[in-house]
Amino acid sequence: MGKQGNNSAGKDNTKERKVRNRKQKEATRGKHYYANTHDFRNESHPLPAEFTDKIICGDSRLVLKQLPDNCIDLIFTSPPYNFGLDYEDTEDAFAWDAYFKMLFSIFDECIRILKYGGRIIVNVQPLFSDYIPTHHLISQYFMRKKLIWKGEILWEKNHYNCKYTAWGSWKSPSSPYLKYTWEFLEIFCKGSLKKSGDAKNADIDAESFKTWVTAKWTLAPERQMHKFKHPAMFPEELAERVLKLFSFRGDIILDPFVGTGTTCLSALKNQRRFLGIDISPEYCRTAEDRLRILPIFRESPILDEDS
Numbered sequence: 001m002g003k004q005g006n007n008s009a010g011k012d013n014t015k016e017r018k019v020r021n022r023k024q025k026e027a028t029r030g031k032h033y034y035a036n037t038h039d040f041r042n043e044s045h046p047l048p049a050e051f052t053d054k055i056i057c058g059d060s061r062l063v064l065k066q067l068p069d070n071c072i073d074l075i076f077t078s079p080p081y082n083f084g085l086d087y088e089d090t091e092d093a094f095a096w097d098a099y100f101k102m103l104f105s106i107f108d109e110c111i112r113i114l115k116y117g118g119r120i121i122v123n124v125q126p127l128f129s130d131y132i133p134t135h136h137l138i139s140q141y142f143m144r145k146k147l148i149w150k151g152e153i154l155w156e157k158n159h160y161n162c163k164y165t166a167w168g169s170w171k172s173p174s175s176p177y178l179k180y181t182w183e184f185l186e187i188f189c190k191g192s193l194k195k196s197g198d199a200k201n202a203d204i205d206a207e208s209f210k211t212w213v214t215a216k217w218t219l220a221p222e223r224q225m226h227k228f229k230h231p232a233m234f235p236e237e238l239a240e241r242v243l244k245l246f247s248f249r250g251d252i253i254l255d256p257f258v259g260t261g262t263t264c265l266s267a268l269k270n271q272r273r274f275l276g277i278d279i280s281p282e283y284c285r286t287a288e289d290r291l292r293i294l295p296i297f298r299e300s301p302i303l304d305e306d307s
């Protein structure tokens with residue numbers, strides 16, 4: 001390297017490479033070819049009042065079936081990862097095929113109830129010790145279902161949970177164990193990459209937008225898991241970034257694995273409507289308690305009728 005940004009031949013390698021006939025080449029390749037033959041309908045239905053701004057205790061496999069098609073703008077969730085964690089009311093240690101069957105039956109419903117142009121964003125950490133690339137399998141599932149992969153955010157947690165050392169193959173190539181300090185957020189769109197919404201209901205400021213579109217987010221993990229008695233919460237800031245970058249004020253946000261209600265808390269604070277579902281009565285109570293302390297909870301409409 002010579003001058004900063006120059007390669008050994010002295011050429012500036014910080015500039016974007018020019019592609020000749022870019023548009024024509026793009027047309028030849030075919031954008032998101034795997035998703036172009038979908039039959040999603042470009043129509044929306046209202047979310048019934050009994051599901052609006054609610055935490056519902058139940059199995060998402062059953063609860064979601066009660067919702068109309070195309071009624072949700074954005075789904076943000078972190079499913080149980082099948083790590084063997086101690087949740088209140090579920091075993092987190094299924095055989096892998098049973099786990100994916102459960103997960104995909106819930107995601108089937110999520111796709112059905114998502115509006116055209118709506119997004120589903122799944123926070124997931126593969127179980128590296130079982131050599132199961134959960135994030136790839138989930139992504140393949142959504143692509144098979146004709147959703148468009150919008151991208152992936154790498155959530156860097158700063159070496160949290162990275163104590164494991166590969167003593168079994170220390171300094172040996174026999175089977176070094178790779179360590180990860182991050183999780184993934186996989187982002188999928190139904191029907192269109194563009195989401196409709198009124199520009200005056202976009203609430204992300206310029207600085208945040210510039211920072212957050214760089215798809216590596218460094219954020220500390222949630223520190224209050226002990227207090228809320230839940231082993232796998234994500235931090236409120238993660239939900240807030242997702243909501244502000246990918247949804248408008250007034251949008252309807254769903255989390256079908258809502259745990260202690262973090263997604264809904266962020267939705268409420270940021271003037272979105274919400275529905276949160278969890279199978280555990282204990283976690284649902286915690287979620288409601290977290291929401292109830294906010295003065296805005298159920299006191300007034302989240303948005304004025306004309307906004």
Ligand SMILES: C[S@@+](CC[C@H](N)C(=O)[O-])C[C@H]1O[C@@H](n2cnc3c(N)ncnc32)[C@H](O)[C@@H]1O
Pocket residue numbers: 058059060061077078079080081087088089090230232233234235256257258259260261262263277278279280283
């Ligand atoms: C990773 S945690 C989500 C934590 C949440 N993001 C938070 O910040 O509190 C996954 C949740 O899924 C719930 N769960 C597992 N199976 C479920 C099902 N079939 N339907 C609804 N919730 C389920 C568990 O009780 C657990 O709280």
